[in-house]
Amino acid sequence: xxxxxxTLTGERRPARSGKRERLIAAAxxxxxxxxxxxxxxxxxxxxxxxxxxxxxxYFKTKDALLQAVIETHLAGQRSTLAAIDDAxxxxxxxxxxxxxxxxxxxxxxxxxxxxxxxxxxxLDKRAEGPGLAAELVRVPLDWTxxxxxxLGRQDARDLAVQLxxxxxxxxxxxxxxxxxxxxxxxxxxxxxxxxxLAPVT
Amino acid sequence: xxxxxxTLTGERRPARSGKRERLIAAAxxxxxxxxxxxxxxxxxxxxxxxxxxxxxxYFKTKDALLQAVIETHLAGQRSTLAAIDDAxxxxxxxxxxxxxxxxxxxxxxxxxxxxxxxxxxxLDKRAEGPGLAAELVRVPLDWTxxxxxxLGRQDARDLAVQLxxxxxxxxxxxxxxxxxxxxxxxxxxxxxxxxxLAPVT
DNA sequence: GTCTATAGCCAGATAGAC
DNA sequence: GTCTATCTGGCTATAGAC
Numbered sequence: 001x002x003x004x005x006x007t008l009t010g011e012r013r014p015a016r017s018g019k020r021e022r023l024i025a026a027a028x029x030x031x032x033x034x035x036x037x038x039x040x041x042x043x044x045x046x047x048x049x050x051x052x053x054x055x056x057x058y059f060k061t062k063d064a065l066l067q068a069v070i071e072t073h074l075a076g077q078r079s080t081l082a083a084i085d086d087a088x089x090x091x092x093x094x095x096x097x098x099x100x101x102x103x104x105x106x107x108x109x110x111x112x113x114x115x116x117x118x119x120x121x122x123l124d125k126r127a128e129g130p131g132l133a134a135e136l137v138r139v140p141l142d143w144t145x146x147x148x149x150x151l152g153r154q155d156a157r158d159l160a161v162q163l164x165x166x167x168x169x170x171x172x173x174x175x176x177x178x179x180x181x182x183x184x185x186x187x188x189x190x191x192x193x194x195x196x197l198a199p200v201t
Numbered sequence: 202x203x204x205x206x207x208t209l210t211g212e213r214r215p216a217r218s219g220k221r222e223r224l225i226a227a228a229x230x231x232x233x234x235x236x237x238x239x240x241x242x243x244x245x246x247x248x249x250x251x252x253x254x255x256x257x258x259y260f261k262t263k264d265a266l267l268q269a270v271i272e273t274h275l276a277g278q279r280s281t282l283a284a285i286d287d288a289x290x291x292x293x294x295x296x297x298x299x300x301x302x303x304x305x306x307x308x309x310x311x312x313x314x315x316x317x318x319x320x321x322x323x324l325d326k327r328a329e330g331p332g333l334a335a336e337l338v339r340v341p342l343d344w345t346x347x348x349x350x351x352l353g354r355q356d357a358r359d360l361a362v363q364l365x366x367x368x369x370x371x372x373x374x375x376x377x378x379x380x381x382x383x384x385x386x387x388x389x390x391x392x393x394x395x396x397x398l399a400p401v402t
Numbered sequence: 403g404t405c406t407a408t409a410g411c412c413a414g415a416t417a418g419a420c
Numbered sequence: 421g422t423c424t425a426t427c428t429g430g431c432t433a434t435a436g437a438c
Contacts, residue, residue: 017421035326037238040413051423053416062414113325120377121314121322125236130377137377161374161383162390166363169370173362176321176331176338182362189363218403241431252405257433409434416427 020058022048027069032115036066036122070132073116074139081143091147092198095163096191098140102167103187106180114171140164151198159197166190221259223249228270233316237267237323271333274317275340282344292348293399296364297392299341303368304388307381315372341365352399360398367391 026048030039041062045052059065081098088094112118116136123133141164148156170186173179227249231240242263246253260266282299289295313319317337324334342365349357371387374380 019421033326035238035323037236038326041415042413053423053425054421056415057421057423060415113322117373118322118326121319121373122236124314124376125234125239125319129379134377137374141374158386161371162367162387165367165370165374165383165387167370168373169366169368170362172318172322172369172373173338173342173366175325176335178330182366185359186363186366220403242433243431254405254407254434255403258403258405261433263432404438406437407435409432411430411432413430414428417425419424420422 019048019050019054023050023055023058023065024068024072027065028072028115031066031069032112032118035118041065067132070119070136073119074132074135077116077136077139081140090198091150092194095144095147095194098144099163099167099190099194100187103183103190106174106183109171109174109183110178110180111175113175114168117168117171137164137168148197153197163190220249220251220255224251224256224259224266225269225273228266229273229316232267232270233313233319236319242266268333271320271337274320275333275336278317278337278340282341291399292351293395296345296348296395299345300364300368300391300395301388304384304391307375307384310372310375310384311379311381312376314376315369318369318372338365338369349398354398364391 023044027039027044030043030047034043041055042052044065045055055065059068080101084094084097088097120130120133120136123130141160144163145156145160148159153159166186167190170182174182224245228240228245231244231248235244242256243253245266246256256266260269281302285295285298289298321331321334321337324331342361345364346357346361349360354360367387368391371383375383
């Protein structure tokens with residue numbers, strides 16, 4: 001029935017032309033730039049170079065494509081965090097690496113905000129609630145909590161909430177005021193804060 | 202030409218039935234709950250108890266109504282801040298009063314997020330940019346900066362950015378995770394932080 | 403000033419030829 | 421699998437009676 005290799009790699013059956021992947025990538029970008037509600041399937045199809053009608057071969061509804069976008073973001077987050085775990089042993093280094101990388105996205109955030117935060121905020125307003133999108137904050141939140149716990153902090157959860165909140169809040173100011181420097185300055189402060197919490201021994 | 206009294210009080214000419222005000226109030230609530238793009242004029246008209254067609258007597262376009270909503274939020278912010286200025290002389294007390302009041306909105310924020318922050322984020326994604334909505338963060342930001350400056354802090358602007366960012370970021374986590382306690386806990390931490398920065402003399 | 407009816411447009415989704 | 425043409429519904433905005 002299903003191609004075992006494709007199943008293992010998480011691919012769908014045909015997958016020759018990569019249109020499905022192009023559609024998801026285009027949807028990620030367009031939705032980040034314009035928001036979920038303002039982005040039409042025609043926008044996404046055009047950005048992906050796929051005829052409108054063909055979109056429905058890959059995704060039954062606009063919402064199905066949106067779910068795929070969220071899952072793609074989640075997979076990206078997980079692999080980023082796993083890579084940081086592999087590259088660094090010290091929890092303090094891991095935290096600084098993650099938030100340094102986020103701060104380096106200042107220009108992107110100044111233009112369209114944090115892709116995950118804005119998705120959460122928009123989907124929050126749906127009757128069904130944020131659904132899977134809430135994982136976009138829970139995944140980094142839980143990871144951050146784990147790092148603080150590894151540092152021996154009893155208040156690891158609170159610290160994690162503070163850290164993610166600082167990033168998300170700064171991202172909102174950065175995009176509203178169109179000032180990437182806010183993100184850079186916050187990155188420096190966060191690094192200092194982590195050093196104060198986890199002194200080099 | 203214009204009624205001088207109505208002009209002084211900022212009212213429009215007729216203003217007998219208060220429909221204009223009801224429409225703006227309904228728009229504020231509905232937009233906060235559903236977002237700008239998902240909210241239709243029919244939603245707003247129904248919430249205000251006004252027939253759809255009549256909306257256009259008061260507002261030429263949906264966007265004109267949206268601008269009125271933003272201006273109403275701004276006027277509310279300014280009067281809140283002015284009231285705090287009047288009620289407290291110490292900048293530290295003023296800051297704690299404002300952020301205590303924000304933290305007390307936990308339930309509301311858990312349901313739909315910060316009304317100003319979500320408006321900014323959504324309007325950021327328009328081609329024209331956030332426009333007037335950016336004032337919704339600039340006004341409290343500038344006020345907060347003034348308080349820190351009155352406390353003698355040279356880094357008043359940075360501290361103000363941090364404080365507003367903490368509030369906005371916590372609001373995003375509060376609504377995404379549907380947990381009003383996050384807001385309460387952050388309120389306590391902010392009060393402590395301000396006390397540490399501005400020790401009672 | 404108020405309200406009904408509706409025009410005009412554009413989005414999501416489908417049908418069906420290739 | 422691919423793509424054109426089109427249906428259907430809902431939204432902004434207007435016309436025009438009262």
